[in-house]
């Protein structure tokens with residue numbers, strides 16, 4: 001038995017998988033810290049790994065939030081464009097005989113437009 005073999009109790013307890021292998025083995029690095037009564041090396045420090053995972057999740061969440069927000073802005077913009085087209089159609093029709101009815105529809109559409117713009121500004 002040589003001295004180069006680190007006793008199992010002082011080795012990091014994390015399981016590792018070598019590239020190209022499907023079997024895991026115990027990490028060969030020397031343990032430098034204890035976490036919940038188990039030895040770990042700096043690489044497999046559960047708190048460090050958890051901090052990395054949280055940072056990565058925060059990054060992904062921010063990206064997803066940005067995509068959702070952009071989508072909502074696009075939807076709100078499309079709604080405003082549709083309402084503007086609707087208003088314009090009523091405005092054109094207001095030159096006809098049913099102008100009073102069209103005038104009311106223009107008024108209603110303008111109210112909807114105002115709401116849609118407020119909704120967009122709130123995003």
Ligand SMILES: [Zn+2]
Pocket residue numbers: 012013014027028029040041042043044
């Ligand atoms: Zn390790």
